[in-house]
Amino acid sequence: MKDMKRFETAVIHEGYDSLQHQGSLIPPLFQTSTFTFPTAQAGAERFAGEADGYVYSRLGNPTVKILEERIALLEQGEAALAFASGMAAVSATLFHLTKSGDHIICSEGVYGCTFGFLKLLEEKHYITHDYIPMDSEENLRAAICDHTSCIYIETPINPTMALIDLEMVARVAKEFDIPVVVDNTFCSPYLQQPLTLGCDYVIHSATKYIGGHGDVIAGIVVGPKNELETISTTTLKDIGGVIAPFNAWLLLRGLKTLPIRVDRHCDNAIKIAEHLKNHPQVEKVYFPGDKDFPQYELALKQMRRPGGMIGFEVKGNLEDAQRFLNQCRLIKLAVSLGDAESLIQHPATMTHSVIPKAERLKMGIKDNLIRLSVGLEAWEDIWDDLKQALDHLTNSNEPNEQTLK
Numbered sequence: 491m492k493d494m495k496r497f498e499t500a501v502i503h504e505g506y507d508s509l510q511h512q513g514s515l516i517p518p519l520f521q522t523s524t525f526t527f528p529t530a531q532a533g534a535e536r537f538a539g540e541a542d543g544y545v546y547s548r549l550g551n552p553t554v555k556i557l558e559e560r561i562a563l564l565e566q567g568e569a570a571l572a573f574a575s576g577m578a579a580v581s582a583t584l585f586h587l588t589k590s591g592d593h594i595i596c597s598e599g600v601y602g603c604t605f606g607f608l609k610l611l612e613e614k615h616y617i618t619h620d621y622i623p624m625d626s627e628e629n630l631r632a633a634i635c636d637h638t639s640c641i642y643i644e645t646p647i648n649p650t651m652a653l654i655d656l657e658m659v660a661r662v663a664k665e666f667d668i669p670v671v672v673d674n675t676f677c678s679p680y681l682q683q684p685l686t687l688g689c690d691y692v693i694h695s696a697t698k699y700i701g702g703h704g705d706v707i708a709g710i711v712v713g714p715k716n717e718l719e720t721i722s723t724t725t726l727k728d729i730g731g732v733i734a735p736f737n738a739w740l741l742l743r744g745l746k747t748l749p750i751r752v753d754r755h756c757d758n759a760i761k762i763a764e765h766l767k768n769h770p771q772v773e774k775v776y777f778p779g780d781k782d783f784p785q786y787e788l789a790l791k792q793m794r795r796p797g798g799m800i801g802f803e804v805k806g807n808l809e810d811a812q813r814f815l816n817q818c819r820l821i822k823l824a825v826s827l828g829d830a831e832s833l834i835q836h837p838a839t840m841t842h843s844v845i846p847k848a849e850r851l852k853m854g855i856k857d858n859l860i861r862l863s864v865g866l867e868a869w870e871d872i873w874d875d876l877k878q879a880l881d882h883l884t885n886s887n888e889p890n891e892q893t894l895k
């Protein structure tokens with residue numbers, strides 16, 4: 491692998507040489523569906539894979555290529571592939587790693603649509619899966635069977651922020667020669683690099699921190715070069731979830747500020763988590779940067795910083811959670827995360843509503859759990875908004891006191 495510049499430099503420069511592009515400081519946007527061949531023979535050679543050169547943008551595009559090379563380096567992987575969405579990346583990777591009769595081991599709690607896709611694989615393609623608590627080597631070993639063909643994890647787990655020891659999972663998986671796939675969306679490559687801990691594939695919903703501006707849907711897979719080449723020429727090419735060149739260009743633009751944005755997300759989240767913990771209407775806070783977080787040590791070990799995502803339970807039931815959310819003003823009520831704007835949502839009725847209630851509760855997603863993506867605003871303003879919404883809950887939870895005043 492090539493020597494990489496420091497992360498903060500790599501996000502700006504890696505994978506692109508302006509002198510190869512008429513000095514254009516910014517990577518050009520190749521907004522084209524197809525590429526002309528100088529001769530019939532050259533076209534035939536490109537189709538035969540005997541000559542380099544672009545053919546058609548579903549098979550490859552120069553703007554997309556720059557993005558892929560940059561992200562591969564940031565994750566310290568051999569290669570990367572960009573997709574139309576995080577889910578296109580997840581589904582193509584799982585399709586690639588499994589066949590009928592295979593078995594997938596999953597962390598307990600995955601992104602809602604990943605949950606849906608795993609169900610579809612089971613129902614239509616006889617690829618089974620088990621969600622297991624991956625908190626110990628014993629649990630993981632016990633779940634592995636002779637047709638397990640991949641281990642799929644998210645850490646931190648959305649939205650309870652529970653962590654999985656990536657080094658432990660990678661070590662056990664190696665013994666059985668099972669590839670480990672990590673959805674690294676919540677961390678971005680800046681905070682966590684699963685490949686350096688022995689995992690095999692990293693997936694991102696680039697819609698989130700990598701894009702960072704709430705204006706693009708996209709996905710990325712990073713992994714072994716030969717495997718990604720196969721994905722590129724099969725599941726990506728033939729199912730067709732390719733990224734639009736303009737979206738790749740937007741991601742290149744977003745990436746440049748990834749480290750400074752994520753540092754600010756983390757700074758803000760640390761402040762907000764502290765304040766949430768001390769509010770009487772908050773029952774529990776889930777944040778890897780909290781010293782009382784059960785896996786605080788693991789967070790220190792495998793994450794550069796705690797991230798910008800916080801889960802917390804308000805006092806009360808589902809209706810109280812909804813009343814609290816309806817009271818937020820600055821913080822926008824929306825799913826997604828990693829944007830400049832603080833975003834708040836209700837997992838039980840939104841991102842995780844497809845999961846049957848019993849399973850959802852087993853994952854620790856109670857009706858009063860709120861997920862907050864801490865934005866880049868002044869943390870004091872974010873807190874003021876949360877505080878007035880929480881105080882509103884206090885007032886409406888104690889109607890007698892209110893009327894007496």
Ligand SMILES: *Cc1c(COP(=O)(O)O)cnc(C)c1O
Pocket residue numbers: 575576577578601603644648673675676694695696697698707708709
């Ligand atoms: C958003 C998200 C996805 C899906 O990504 P899209 O870009 O919306 O398709 C997958 N995993 C996680 C953890 C996510 O947050």
